[in-house]
Amino acid sequence: MLTFSQRQPPHTDVLVTITLSLNxxxxxxxxxxxxxADGKEVFLRLSRGTVLNDGDILTDETESIYMRIIAKSEPVLTAYAEISLxxxxAYHLGNRHVPVEITPTYLRLSPDAVLAAMLTQLGLEIKExxxxxQPELGAYGNYSHA
Structure with missing residues (x-):
């Protein structure tokens, strides 16, 4: 089993031989x-608290094999509205400590009927x-790619 223990910048110019799709x-x-996908097993042994992003590159312990992380598609609710809504x-979801992806044009969260109803009541358009x-990491999240 290959063990990956180091993260490289996502645009490192290396030959990536393995990809791993993760939600x-x-x-x-x-x-x-x-x-x-081919049945082989890999083990991640990264610094505690590491959060991987789409495109991150990991190396094995010998730094001879490179693996790219791919953000796997998964069911989500995407909420659209004008910025003030x-x-x-985002304020109400934050009060509920819900992981949310925040952009200037939408909010995205894991499917939840109660939260979908709340967002609809607030006036947002919800799309499954x-x-x-890629939810926000939070105020104390690990934002580095080093």
Whole structure:
């Protein structure tokens, strides 16, 4: 089993020979065994608290094998509205400690009927989608790519 323990900048000019597709929750696991599409197993042994992003590159312990992380599409709710409604909705979702992807044009969260009803009541348009999900890390999240 290959063990990957180091993260490289996402645009490192190296020959990537392995890709690993992970959903948002899986990209928060710094120490975990995953099975690749071909059945081979890889183990992540990263610094605790590491959150992987789409495009990140990991190296094995010998720095001879490179693996790219791909954000896997997953079911999400995408909420659209004008910016003032998005800000109100982000405030209410934050009060509930809900992982949210925040952009200037939409909010994205994991499917939840109660939250969808709340957002609709606030005036947002909700769309069910299956797309990559990259929630905010929070005020104390690990934002570095080093």
């Amino acid at each position: 948002a929750e899986e990209r928060t696991r710094s120490r975990h065994k995953f099975t690749l 998005l800000l109100r909705a 989608e299956i797309v990559p999900f």
